[in-house]
Amino acid sequence: MSDTSVRDGAASKPKFKFDLAAAGPLLALIFLFILGTVINPEFINQGNVSNIMTRSSFIGIIAVGATFVITAGGIDLSVGSMAAFISGVMIIVMDRLAGSIGVNWWTVIAGCGLSVILGIGAGALNGILTTRGKIEAFIVTLGTMGIYRSLVTYFANGGTLSLGSEIRNVYRPIYYESFFAIPLPVWVFALTAVIGWIVLNRTSFGRHCLAIGSNEAVAKYSAINVDRVKTLTYIIQGLCVSLATIIYVPRLGSASASTGVLWELEAIAAVIIGGTILKGGYGRIGGSVVGAILLTTIGNILNLTDIISNYLNGAVQGVIIVVAVWLQRGNLTGGRRKSTD
């Protein structure tokens, strides 16, 4: 959807040749949809497609944030643990509030508000440690990844935090209900993507992200407040994680040490499949959206068939990820695209 507009947006720079290469991940996704339908006609029915879209919204929303971080030359490994941590705190607080202010929407709104505050705070922490603290983003976020993961294990006493069933019934519709036949999480995903696209492609902040990602020193000399922009990318990432958490918690109403495991790698994979360059300097929100849906679709197709041994699921996913990026790098047309300058 926003994929074509991204192409238009960047078309002003003639340096980039946009042809099949930019549409690579979308082609891979269309191919997967055809493959899925051939393997099992149930694949294309509305229920299943709706399942895929709803499921991919967690990683998708996080991937929108990750697109900013990666475009500006950073990386955030803490998102999965952060999601688990925020879910855990939300559940504890909502359970407490349900006891004091009662089982109603206010409790849920308070929980969601807290989630946003925690997300922004956690993002700011990553950002400030990276910029002011002058520590590599990889190390900072590896550190916070461990911290959040242990904290949720500690809160849960090694077990699982569960939302009380009464308050869950109030909160449940956020994940399970639909608006115009489209599940609410998908709406949140779509809105996040559209806003993300506008911010990255139509604001000076977005251009600053690109500039810092391509050459931080030059950006600094061009009077861009590099530290501020970079910190903001982590805050956007934190905010996206909190949005993902808000729609994740009502799904199963629980958080444990195994919540959000490897989400960081899935989000980064979605971003790279979508055409953003891991080194920074070039980012595509639409691509990240397609990347996230693609990753979920692979898992779904594997569940719909028993042709492939269960033990080989990881291998199939690996092959499809590499092929999707191969297509996206323009190998399909044989043209060579210089990705960063």
Place this chain on the structure above:
Amino acid sequence: MKTILIGLLAATALAGSALAQEKIKIGVSIPAATHGFMGGLNWHAQEAEKRLEKAHPNIDIIIVTADGPADQASDLEDLVSVQKINALVVLPFESEPLTEPVKQVKATGAFITVVDRGLSEPGIEDIYLAGNNTEMGKVSAQYIKSRLKSGDNIVILRGIPTVLDTERFDAFMAEIKDSGIKVLDNKFANWNRDDGFEVMQDFLSRFPDIDGVWAQDDDITLGVVEAVKQAKRDKDMFIVGGAGMKEIIKGVMDGNALVPVDVLYPPALIATAMDITVANFTSNGPVRGRYILGAPLITKENAKSFYFPDSPF
């Protein structure tokens, strides 16, 4: 005067060390609480420590938790060199990498109890105690056979590809084989609620007629329950989990039709192992040997005795 004082001091010091030596130190090495089952196991280990130290003042129990096989090997070295343990209760992370470290502990003369995962070399341990994976698969299949008839369809959600999972699965398949019940497919759900939810959603879109689900694990079960409710097919089928999670046991007690039973694979088995190890020092009966716990079917009638509301699992 001075000499007397020194003599007295020396005497008290000697008496003190003699008392310390009389205290029997038992090291307990288990994996850290990184998921539900291990959380429960850690909780039960701590409960057993409190109870046993209270009952036997001369017993000192030291629990250490590890994040991986290498970490656990270091823990064992510390238990020997720093704590000078008289006995070790160990739930090895993995069999092969821990066989040698446990052997080293044995060489110091300590009494060895191995829990759940056996070592790759026989004859090291004095006691082996484990849950029964084969029995678990078999009991689950027997229950499903009792509820369904030939021609009915079930799906299976498995754990993580491991020996333990394969044992459960093979035993289940052997038991269900001649019943005429059709196993539509099996997929790994990694002993995880989220994966249980997603795999079950896909099973539901793929198969219009499912009469039963073997989810094999209570965490997976909770995910499956949500998926089934979402598809509004909770009247069409029932789910059999396993382990003994308090939420599930509570449901069984309350007569939940969707998850009517559970099959026990108790995290409390660590407490049993600690009890028997302590008995080696306190009881006049022999304790050495192999203990395989049962995997009973938990039903509404007996659920109460398996319910631990304070446990995190």
